[in-house]
Amino acid sequence: MLIIRLSRIGRKNDPSFRIVLQEKHRVPTGKAIEFLGFYNSRLKQKSFKEERIKYWLGQGAQASDTVHNLLVSAKIIDKPKRKATTISKKKGKKEQQSTEPEIKQEEKTESDKEEKSGKPEEKQIIKKDNISKEKEAKKEIKEEKSETEK
Numbered sequence: 001m002l003i004i005r006l007s008r009i010g011r012k013n014d015p016s017f018r019i020v021l022q023e024k025h026r027v028p029t030g031k032a033i034e035f036l037g038f039y040n041s042r043l044k045q046k047s048f049k050e051e052r053i054k055y056w057l058g059q060g061a062q063a064s065d066t067v068h069n070l071l072v073s074a075k076i077i078d079k080p081k082r083k084a085t086t087i088s089k090k091k092g093k094k095e096q097q098s099t100e101p102e103i104k105q106e107e108k109t110e111s112d113k114e115e116k117s118g119k120p121e122e123k124q125i126i127k128k129d130n131i132s133k134e135k136e137a138k139k140e141i142k143e144e145k146s147e148t149e150k
Contacts, residue, residue: 002061004053005034016040019048021056040071050076097111 001024008017008029017039020032034062036056037048053076057063063071071077 002035002056002059003064004056004061004067005064006039006066010040014042019053019070021061024062024106046074048069048074048076088094 001019004019004021005022005028006017007020007022008015009018018032018035019037019039020028020033021036022028022030022032034052034056036053037046039046053071056080057077063077065082068077068079069081069084072079072081
């Protein structure tokens with residue numbers, strides 16, 4: 001399947017892009033079938049080979065979301081713009097949690113404090129005891145080894 005996409009060129013911190021026709025499964029910076037234009041996002045410069053783009057779209061090539069939106073803004077395609085970015089599931093959940101009323105979050109923290117009061121301290125003491133016992137056991141093993149070597 002052919003896709004019209006952006007291929008990044010340009011130096012560090014100065015991005016500019018070529019609009020290329022490639023196989024979908026190739027790396028964007030890899031070998032391209034044809035160069036169809038360029039786009040410089042910093043200077044807002046863009047140049048397209050309209051005839052070739054229309055030809056390849058007619059042959060069944062797909063445009064990436066960003067390229068599709070660029071072509072719509074250049075009035076090469078008469079279709080609505082696509083949503084080019086998606087929110088990941090993790091970010092979506094974080095945003096939902098942050099939009100909850102502050103009162104509910106305060107209530108949760110107070111109830112958590114009541115439930116956890118006393119218990120974490122006990123666990124910490126137990127852990128310290130276990131760690132000290134492990135250290136003592138290691139010391140004893142070292143002493144036994146040193147005695148057997150003598």
